[in-house]
Amino acid sequence: MLQFNDKLHTQTLSEDGSYTAYSKEYDEHYHSTKDGALSESLYKHIVPGYIHTKAKDEVHILDICYGLGFNTLATILYYKEHAPHTKLIIKSPELDRALVRSLENFSYPKSFEPLKPIINALSQEGIYEDERLSIELFLGDAREYIKHFENFFDVVYQDAFSPSANPILWTQEYFADIKKAIKEDGILTTYSTALKTRLALYRNGFYIYLNKGEHFRNATLASLLPLEGYEAVNMEHKISCNPDVEPLRD
Numbered sequence: 001m002l003q004f005n006d007k008l009h010t011q012t013l014s015e016d017g018s019y020t021a022y023s024k025e026y027d028e029h030y031h032s033t034k035d036g037a038l039s040e041s042l043y044k045h046i047v048p049g050y051i052h053t054k055a056k057d058e059v060h061i062l063d064i065c066y067g068l069g070f071n072t073l074a075t076i077l078y079y080k081e082h083a084p085h086t087k088l089i090i091k092s093p094e095l096d097r098a099l100v101r102s103l104e105n106f107s108y109p110k111s112f113e114p115l116k117p118i119i120n121a122l123s124q125e126g127i128y129e130d131e132r133l134s135i136e137l138f139l140g141d142a143r144e145y146i147k148h149f150e151n152f153f154d155v156v157y158q159d160a161f162s163p164s165a166n167p168i169l170w171t172q173e174y175f176a177d178i179k180k181a182i183k184e185d186g187i188l189t190t191y192s193t194a195l196k197t198r199l200a201l202y203r204n205g206f207y208i209y210l211n212k213g214e215h216f217r218n219a220t221l222a223s224l225l226p227l228e229g230y231e232a233v234n235m236e237h238k239i240s241c242n243p244d245v246e247p248l249r250d
Contacts, residue, residue: 009099011107019107021068026165030067032191035216038109039069041070042044044219045189046078048076048211049155051229052187062153062181064160064169065119066094066137069103069122070158076133080137090135092150093142100126100137107170128136142169149181163248172200173250179204179224188222198222200247208233 009021010028012026016036022029031037033045053059059079063071072090079086094100103121110120118135121128126137129242142160156178160169170192176190189211192195198208198220206222209230221230239245 018070021106023161026161028161028165031070032217037068037070038074038111039215040191041074042078043213043216044191044211045071045157045159046075048189048221049075049157049187050078050082052227053086053154054083054085055153058089059155060153061090062149062156062178063090063092064142064146064156064158066092066100067120067159067229068099068106070135071159072122072135073108073112073119076115076118077111083115085132087137088134090133091138091145091153092136093138093140093145095140095142097139100139108212143174143177146177146181151180151183154186154190155181156186158188158192163192163194167248168250170197170200171248172203175200175204175206179206181226184224186224187227189219190222191219193218193220195242196247197243197246198233198235198238202235203247208235 008024012020012022012033014020014031014033014036016039018036018038020029020031020033020037032042061075066072072092075088075090079088100122104120118128121138122135126139128135159167163170201222202208206224207226209221209227209232211221211230212220
């Protein structure tokens, strides 16, 4: 069972049967308890990221933030099943060092059991590598970390705590740094559908799309080039209907 510091976290069973955790510091769960921890990772991040990169031999992913590791771990399983010859390079900043070290004892889904050596290596060393996989955790400030990359990532999982709880990772300036770090044909996935979030992306030149499906509540997809297969969000119409709304700023 999960053995976090009881002063900071409690384990919560989500509706798809997978466990997430509640952060007392941020007063939020790490995942939507309604969508389910594993389902949210799959449908809001991993599947759209895979669809966009399935033709690539090597895929670079930025996982903001590592948290309980669901996005990174589910990505590994999904690509092993659907694109076993693809090399994955995953970079993930995480501020909570104690959280990462506790994950050896987290109650992960049974499907994650083959990944136990990877989970342990990341918990202990923050690094894992083999022929088809390279994962690096950065234990520190995500804002500073992303400034080290330029035109590097194919996919960004924007999965920090909500804009109200952790606004520094949702500002217009933050997404300007993300724009520099992402490739021109890259995409960003996020659970947030807030207009302030979409505005911060839009003002940095991103196209905004609705990511929706029967297994999850609506989410957002953003890209620097137009995408096919998704419903475009008419941002100019949104702005005209909400003239007083502004993106978060540093």
